[in-house]
Every structure is written in structure tokens, then in C-alpha cells.
Amino acid sequence: MGKVFRKFKRPGAIVVKVLITGGTGFIGKKLANLLKDKHEVHILDKNPDPESTQTFKTFYFDMSEKHLFDSLDKDYDIVFHLAAQSGGYYSLINPQDDCDWNCKATVNLVEFCLGIKPRKVVFTSSMAVYGNASGVTEESPTNPLSYYGVSKLASENYIKLLKEHSDVTYSIYRLFATYGSDQDLSNLHQGIVSIYLSYAIKDREIPITGRMDRVRCLVHVNDVCSALEMAMNDSQTDNNTYNLLNEEVCTPKIIVNTIAKSMGENIKIIENEGYLGDQTFITGDNTKLKSTGWSPSLNLAQGISEFYSNIEGNNG
């Protein structure tokens, strides 16, 4: 076991000092807000966010620049590493960015952590490490189809070196397609639910990239954050890798019908060409994560309803 938690100013309460990389991104910001009342949360991201600056101690720099890590505090208990170029499609067009922002940034983070020795590093990997496959468990073969999948797999292995080279523990979560309120609706290349919702709201018709029989397992962002939070204190997750998904198997038709129901509208589907490197089918098994006590709290219908009402609330 690494360091002992410091005592919080409030009598009896224990504060954990947490660094969240990628803390102004979709999942990182949700996680920061979930943890902020219980712990001391710092955020690192290359993309400044005024709201985060007001609420958290923030560090804004590109993690692929090693010397810039000198500005960070040195006494974190838990480091959540979420920062990444997070799109498969973007990685196919800009593989060098993907390599810098995912691989190089993760190597620099590992070196930083070997220096400061937090108790644990929690890393968000991706279903992209598997390529096209059905019912994958954590032991299934990895066969990434995009530069993104390769860089996430490489990052997993960099993170595992922490355990080899020190007593810093890790937990790795292979997130499946994550969706939920506050996801970026303007990015039409990333996030199957956010892309479909974005088109549905704008045009009442949705272009489906690639095959109509593509298959995905999804997970709501709240359920991702609850799993990441559990990793902070649950020693059974130390030095383990988990699939993080809701096992409901979703096709474009199922997702579009659920969106249509939530909106109370008819939505038309338009079929478009796919692209090389697209992950057309991926479903997984979450038994290992469920055995730690985690379970998804929202099914697809509930998750899409949460997402859509949040958009309506923001526009209304």
C-alpha cells in the first residue's frame, strides 16, 4: 500500500487528493463534479474550460510536453487518466496527433507517477482494443482496427509498468460507447448516440454510417463515473482490467427507435457508406466488473431519456 490518506479539515472526514487528466472533457468533467464535494479535485487538460477554472484547481497544458508536468502538485493520492484523443475516426486521419496525445502523453504521465508515487492510477481504455468481436471478456484477444485502438492498448501497457516498476497500483477500464447528458452534439464523428440525437433534433432524419446491422454495447456516463469512483477505494480492483458496459445489445435501428420514442417524433434513417477502420460490431461481457459490486443503473431507454431531457432543459 502506498501513502496514507491525509485528514480532511472537517473532523472525521477523509479527503483524497485527486488529479483528473482530461478533466474538461465529457467524462472527466462529470467525474470531477461527482467527486468534488467529497475530495480535493485538481484538473489537467489541454483544453481550458472557464467553468472548471472557477470550481477546481486547474492546470492547462498538453501532456505530450514532459517538462510541463513540473507545474503540477506532487502529492496526489489518486490519478484518473482520462486525457486522450478520443475518436477512432480522427485517429485514422491524424495518426501522429493520436500517438502524441495518447501514447506520448501516457508515457509522460507514467514517468510523473513513478516520481510522485500516488496510491493508484485509474485509466480509461476502450472497447477499440478488441476490434470487431462478439461477447468479449477481458481475456479475449485484442485486435485494434484504428490508430486509436492501438494507442489505447499501448497506453494500457504503459500504465501496467507502474506496478512493475513501483508499488503504485492501477485499474484499467475498457469503456464501451459512452453517452449521456452534456456530450458534445457538435462532434458528428464521435459517439453513436450523440451523433444520432444531434441529427434527429436538427433534421428528424439520421444518416447511419456503414452497415445497418452494426452492433454495439453502450454505457451511460453516470455508470462510467460510478465505476471509476469505486476504483478509488476498492482494493479488489487493484491491478485489474475491466470491461465497462451495459450488456444490452444495440443496433442503429434500436437506438433510433429509442430516440424517436423519447422525442415523440418519427425519425427517418438514411444509409451511408462506411469507412476503412470502422469498428462495425463489438459486444462485451461485464461479469468481471459486476463481481466487484458495480452494476449499470440506466438502460438504453432511461439513458436516452436522461440525455434528451437535458438537451431540452438547456434549450428551453
Ligand SMILES: NC(=O)c1ccc[n+]([C@@H]2O[C@H](COP(=O)([O-])OP(=O)(O)OC[C@H]3O[C@@H](n4cnc5c(N)ncnc54)[C@H](O)[C@@H]3O)[C@@H](O)[C@H]2O)c1
Ligand atoms: N466517450 C466514449 O465513448 C469513450 C469510449 C471508450 C473510451 N473512452 C475514453 O475515455 C476517456 C474520456 O473520454 P471522453 O469521451 O471524455 O473524451 P473527450 O474527448 O471529451 O475528453 C478528452 C479530454 O482529454 C483532453 N486531452 C486530449 N489530449 C490531451 C493531452 N495530450 N494533454 C492534455 N489533455 C488532453 C482533451 O482536451 C479533452 O478535454 C478517453 O481516454 C477516451 O479514450 C471514451
